[in-house]
Amino acid sequence: MEKEVKRFHEIKVSVLTVSDRGHRGEREDQSGAVILEVVDSNGWELLHYSVLPDERETIKNELMRLADEVGSDIIFTTGGTGLAPRDITPDATLEVISREVPGMAEEMRRESRKKTPHAMLSRAVCGVRGKTLIINFPGSPQAVREGMDVILTVLPHAVELLKGEVSDCGR
């Protein structure tokens, strides 16, 4: 039990909100706030949090820095996953990961689909860069909450696997 708790504490997290309006200070970052609450309530360590504009190169560079230099175990992003011309978070993510984890994104869409058909339009990606797991959430607080509920249970094991602390999940 003690060990389990310790493991949760060891997860180092970065949070990126992607929103032109949020970046210009025109919109309160409610979606980022939902992620920060989850980080806090699980006792994870927050390494970084910022709000970026929907600029592909900016997002790519920040994802690479947070993975390679800052040493995040998980980077959560929110926003920019839809079909609007400036929605490019999944595309920036695909460019910096080496291995996709399609099942996490599928399962989030499938759960979200039970609430609204618009969940089909989320292009959110989950994948791995080095030892860092990158998770895209859509840009609404409700979608973040639902998505986090779906994947929360597998995150500690995913981080252990990425660190090479265990070699096999039996699946």
Next chain:
Amino acid sequence: MEKEVKRFHEIKVSVLTVSDRGHRGEREDQSGAVILEVVDSNGWELLHYSVLPDERETIKNELMRLADEVGSDIIFTTGGTGLAPRDITPDATLEVISREVPGMAEEMRRESRKKTPHAMLSRAVCGVRGKTLIINFPGSPQAVREGMDVILTVLPHAVELLKGEVSDCGR
């Protein structure tokens, strides 16, 4: 209410049936007919309809033309999504889109799976080229009908997002 109706009317659609036998006139295009019925009953504007052979370059060039020159909001294709050697519609589609929308294809397969396990073999792709949404349907009238039922409700919003008329779907 008026606005909603107007919005539907504004969707400009192209339809491509991909079938060697259809192209040679050896088979009636029942699947294309199903799409044309849906276009008509929703009051969408039909810009183009044709039957192409299963030739990768031909399909690619026509998809690019219908998106970039003809200005389609949505291009529906039917046929060529399976495992037969000449089934290459999804592959041609992947080459011309810049952003995949995996949730639409997933959801169509998942619904179709309830009717037949063969739905697993559909490689149909949905994605975006510029401001155009490209939707692959399998080659049977029944599969087109089922797939259309799954995605119909999100198409008007998808087109609005692509045009930049709204910036956020909250998902």
Next chain:
Amino acid sequence: MEKEVKRFHEIKVSVLTVSDRGHRGEREDQSGAVILEVVDSNGWELLHYSVLPDERETIKNELMRLADEVGSDIIFTTGGTGLAPRDITPDATLEVISREVPGMAEEMRRESRKKTPHAMLSRAVCGVRGKTLIINFPGSPQAVREGMDVILTVLPHAVELLKGEVSDCGR
């Protein structure tokens, strides 16, 4: 009826277990054994079975050889589909296939998800190289059993389509 039985017999199968420990003889290959049982009970022809280490180039070369030279209708792999640093079977598979069949992998994850949320972490890929279908299973006997149950029913038809013996599955 007779024809159906004959068709099953004609499927030529290769089996690759990917496991560093299995390759060094430190672990019994229980997952491979599950696949071999299915091959036997369906009366398929076994062309090849071996245990490889988690080495990307080794796996790629063996997949290409078993497809192009050995002439396998289906190559089943087990192992190396997770998030551990040396899990690279799906990545090696993606490099040698020309057409992905996402619905098969989706459906296996979705079924497995009913048993354990860790199913989300499987990155298993299904796809086509030439006339050969390549199927990744995770590395546990239970996951192989569950995955095989999901796809078994469509394998004969998939092989027929790949061989060009039928041109259309109506989906």
